[in-house]
Amino acid sequence: ETAVFQTPNYHVTQVGNEVSFNCKQTLGHDTMYWYKQDSKKLLKIMFSYNNKQLIVNETVPRRFSPQSSDKAHLNLRIKSVEPEDSAVYLCASSSRWGGVYEQYFGPGTRLTVL
């Protein structure tokens, strides 16, 4: 049963365009994450938010900017996409309460930059 929702599923765009991806979780979790998974399946954390506060901001290009309106939503905007941004972007959520940190992942947004 899906509890972490991502839109869109796929997005094809051209170099230099701006794109936005949305993520929503209905699990009541307080922490959300963005990961990038490349074509070799390597998974790298980009950002994590706890209760709308940015906690982890890995070394990602400045054209990437996360936005969180509340603890259930975390969006990702990419200004002026580049070919190396082609990847699957995975959103995840988890909860600190009860010491259970397992993450629940969304289905991903596959970005192709032409």
Added chain:
Amino acid sequence: GEKVEQHESTLSVREGDSAVINCTYTDTASSYFPWYKQEAGKSLHFVIDIRSNVDRKQSQRLIVLLDKKAKRFSLHITATQPEDSAIYFCAASMGTGGYKVVFGSGTRLLVSP
């Protein structure tokens, strides 16, 4: 920062055999070690985890071992079934909140009938 190395990039076993996937980490402060499974065309889902206060944990056919001295942990899948075929990712994070989880590069497990 933390680095997690996953030693087997691919692993092929016959149905019914055991499969072992090994990972090492670098940061002694890491205290939480989850494993995730990614089936073909799907996203990741959690399978099992272990914390640094124990050295063994079992959930049905999955066993995780942790050797803190060697900074090594492993996933053992016993009595493998074809539906175990997937990419398995190990990961490590520091316990507090687990905000930054560092993943290994993944092991593609193929279980043949």
